[in-house]
Amino acid sequence: MWTRLLDNMLSRLVVVGRLTLEGPGRRGPRSFGPGENGPDVTIRIEDDAVPRRLVLHPELGVGEAYMDGTIAIEGDDLHGLLELLTRNRRAGGSHWVISAHQAAQMALRRIAQSNPMHRARANVAHHYDLSGELYDLFLDADKQYSCGYFPRAGMTLDAAQEAKKRHIAGKLLLEPGMRVLDIGCGWGGMALTLARDHGARVVGVTLSKEQHAVATRRAEMAGLSDRVEFRLQDYRKVREDFDRIVSVGMFEHVGVPHYGEYFQNVHDRLAPGGVALVHTIGRSSPPGVTSPWISKYIFPGGYIPALSEVMTPVERSGLWTCDVEVWRLHYAETLAHWHERFMANIDRARELYDERFCRMWRYYLVASEMSFRHHMHCVFQLQLATERDAVPLTRDYLHAPQERARMAAE
Numbered sequence: 173m174w175t176r177l178l179d180n181m182l183s184r185l186v187v188v189g190r191l192t193l194e195g196p197g198r199r200g201p202r203s204f205g206p207g208e209n210g211p212d213v214t215i216r217i218e219d220d221a222v223p224r225r226l227v228l229h230p231e232l233g234v235g236e237a238y239m240d241g242t243i244a245i246e247g248d249d250l251h252g253l254l255e256l257l258t259r260n261r262r263a264g265g266s267h268w269v270i271s272a273h274q275a276a277q278m279a280l281r282r283i284a285q286s287n288p289m290h291r292a293r294a295n296v297a298h299h300y301d302l303s304g305e306l307y308d309l310f311l312d313a314d315k316q317y318s319c320g321y322f323p324r325a326g327m328t329l330d331a332a333q334e335a336k337k338r339h340i341a342g343k344l345l346l347e348p349g350m351r352v353l354d355i356g357c358g359w360g361g362m363a364l365t366l367a368r369d370h371g372a373r374v375v376g377v378t379l380s381k382e383q384h385a386v387a388t389r390r391a392e393m394a395g396l397s398d399r400v401e402f403r404l405q406d407y408r409k410v411r412e413d414f415d416r417i418v419s420v421g422m423f424e425h426v427g428v429p430h431y432g433e434y435f436q437n438v439h440d441r442l443a444p445g446g447v448a449l450v451h452t453i454g455r456s457s458p459p460g461v462t463s464p465w466i467s468k469y470i471f472p473g474g475y476i477p478a479l480s481e482v483m484t485p486v487e488r489s490g491l492w493t494c495d496v497e498v499w500r501l502h503y504a505e506t507l508a509h510w511h512e513r514f515m516a517n518i519d520r521a522r523e524l525y526d527e528r529f530c531r532m533w534r535y536y537l538v539a540s541e542m543s544f545r546h547h548m549h550c551v552f553q554l555q556l557a558t559e560r561d562a563v564p565l566t567r568d569y570l571h572a573p574q575e576r577a578r579m580a581a582e
Contacts, residue, residue: 174223214246235465277461285427295473310513314361318421329509356422360387423452435489495555507541
């Protein structure tokens with residue numbers, strides 16, 4: 173019964189490309205989709221329980237089946253399978269079971285995204301307190317765990333992450349001695365760059381014990397402990413005023429019910445004439461929900477916001493929106509680099525964890541890349557200020573320093 177229901181679901185879901193399904197058991201191959209305008213992928217179901225899981229929990233079931241090795245993809249073409257699924261979702265392929273799951277998630281999403289301080293700490297620990305060596309296997313030398321910036325074709329990952337930091341620093345309009353708050357400072361790369369290259373005095377806050385320890389050690393090794401302070405602290409507990417605020421890749425963990433609180437905190441922590449730069453993954457579509465597989469295994473409490481969800485609390489905070497920049501395929505390129513590096517070091521990843529973890533991590537990287545490359549994910553950069561004239565009226569001020577940096581790098 174479950175196999176027939178799965179076949180019925182796939183006949184409605186696959187409207188571009190082709191998916192050929194073999195098994196379970198001796199069940200012969202069946203093909204779904206027109207075979208045009210998309211990948212042609214063959215998978216085999218290795219466990220009789222898989223069809224039931226895929227029908228009852230489609231998104232969760234696919235990811236778990238790949239992790240468990242209960243589906244085998246011909247040629248190990250995980251990119252092709254996830255591109256096929258992502259493009260069909262974008263093309264409108266669906267089924268009433270999938271629609272019912274999404275409707276239930278939408279009804280409960282505010283509960284799922286509730287992120288009080290105790291839950292925020294637990295959610296951060298789930299992902300960011302993994303072995304620090306794991307992240308060394310695929311990140312750049314500065315441990316930038318967010319979207320790189322690729323203004324030119326053929327850039328390396330390290331060059332793209334340096335370009336991202338320069339771009340953000342330019343929008344912050346830093347002057348030596350300015351006080352900067354880094355909300356969600358990660359392993360400290362942005363804070364250390366702003367202190368070393370721009371003369372800022374930076375306070376970085378994180379909820380990850382692992383990140384806090386690494387960032388503090390990096391500041392000591394760089395001789396910047398007198399100009400950079402890293403705190404194991406929720407941003408909502410910060411009480412000082414700052415000339416600048418930067419937040420890169422943290423807003424995705426705030427949760428829609430807390431957006432007003434977040435931007436009010438940004439407003440309240442900025443000194444007169446202050447400027448903030450918020451860099452976040454976003455969706456170029458109406459509000460939605462987080463993949464249940466991502467919520468369970470990767471980012472519990474995480475959510476990718478629509479711009480419409482972000483701007484209403486910004487407007488209510490009293491902040492001026494000075495600039496909104498949208499990066500489209502930059503994160504797809506970043507994730508492609510991460511996956512390539514991870515696969516080059518997968519033997520070490522297996523030593524740190526196990527095969528199931530490695531399959532989970534690979535699925536996360538590839539699924540994320542496909543979301544940016546073939547669905548509606550992008551990156552938003554919001555430049556906010558306490559006063560309308562706190563930043564120049566055009567973006568011209570950004571271009572000259574970037575051109576000088578490009579020429580120096582060549």
